[in-house]
Amino acid sequence: MSDVTMRIWRGDPAGGDFEEYALEAQEGEVVLDVVHRIQATQAPDLACRWNCKAGKCGSCSAEINGTPRLMCMTRMDQLPEGPVTVAPMRTFPVVRDLVTDVSFNYEVAKRIPAFEPPARPAEGYRMQQIDVERGQEFRKCIECFMCQNVCHVIRDHEENKPHYAGPRFFIRLAELETHPLDTNDRRELVRQRMGLGLCNITKCCTEVCPEHIKITDNGIIPMKERVVDASYDPVGWLGRKIMRRPKRSPEEAAAGSSS
Numbered sequence: 001m002s003d004v005t006m007r008i009w010r011g012d013p014a015g016g017d018f019e020e021y022a023l024e025a026q027e028g029e030v031v032l033d034v035v036h037r038i039q040a041t042q043a044p045d046l047a048c049r050w051n052c053k054a055g056k057c058g059s060c061s062a063e064i065n066g067t068p069r070l071m072c073m074t075r076m077d078q079l080p081e082g083p084v085t086v087a088p089m090r091t092f093p094v095v096r097d098l099v100t101d102v103s104f105n106y107e108v109a110k111r112i113p114a115f116e117p118p119a120r121p122a123e124g125y126r127m128q129q130i131d132v133e134r135g136q137e138f139r140k141c142i143e144c145f146m147c148q149n150v151c152h153v154i155r156d157h158e159e160n161k162p163h164y165a166g167p168r169f170f171i172r173l174a175e176l177e178t179h180p181l182d183t184n185d186r187r188e189l190v191r192q193r194m195g196l197g198l199c200n201i202t203k204c205c206t207e208v209c210p211e212h213i214k215i216t217d218n219g220i221i222p223m224k225e226r227v228v229d230a231s232y233d234p235v236g237w238l239g240r241k242i243m244r245r246p247k248r249s250p251e252e253a254a255a256g257s258s259s
């Protein structure tokens with residue numbers, strides 16, 4: 001059995017560096033398995049976050065050989081030979097070792113008015129299949145925040161965070177804004193206060209998404225066109241809701257008014 005060398009970033013908010021761990025390779029392992037073996041045998045104080053080990057909770061995100069990936073879904077035998085580096089996501093503050101503080105994302109989420117359906121008609125709601133499928137595409141998100149991590153608008157510019165929601169939340173906004181039964185209006189929010197215009201669609205977010213959501217093509221690009229041109233109404237896409245429903249501003253939504 002061959003050996004494997006892991007270079008894992010160890011440190012805290014004050015600073016840190018990579019430390020090397022050599023151990024025997026085991027067949028079928030993913031990066032998270034190896035990190036757990038290091039915890040069990042060499043570094044019991046090594047901090048990492050994980051939960052499902054099935055690519056569904058989004059908590060084990062890290063930068064593996066410089067690329068954001070889920071540790072639990074990255075097979076060791078598919079990485080190039082040589083040391084494997086594992087580092088915390090750079091866009092978020094380090095708590096310790098591989099654990100970052102991703103609370104920025106939850107603060108953004110709190111600012112987005114929730115889905116608000118109209119009063120239920122006697123015959124019940126009916127949605128077209130195309131509207132169901134569009135929402136499902138965005139709801140595949142597991143909130144691993146790797147798209148947020150690679151977005152250069154906040155990765156390289158901490159000062160942009162108060163003004164920018166990031167790709168994960170642009171698709172959340174797209175999901176809500178294109179829902180034909182939703183009555184809230186978040187266009188001014190996404191345009192003026194969540195910085196949609198700062199995105200220049202480099203598609204890094206789409207490339208790293210473990211659920212293969214077309215974040216830019218199906219979410220951000222149509223969203224940009226939608227908030228710039230209120231009459232934009234491509235067939236079967238954004239604009240369906242505005243043609244059908246009265247809308248409420250975030251302030252009206254927060255006040256709980258119904259229009």
Ligand code: FES
Pocket residue numbers: 050051052053054055056057058059060061070071072073
């Ligand atoms: S542990 Fe849940 S996605 Fe990796």
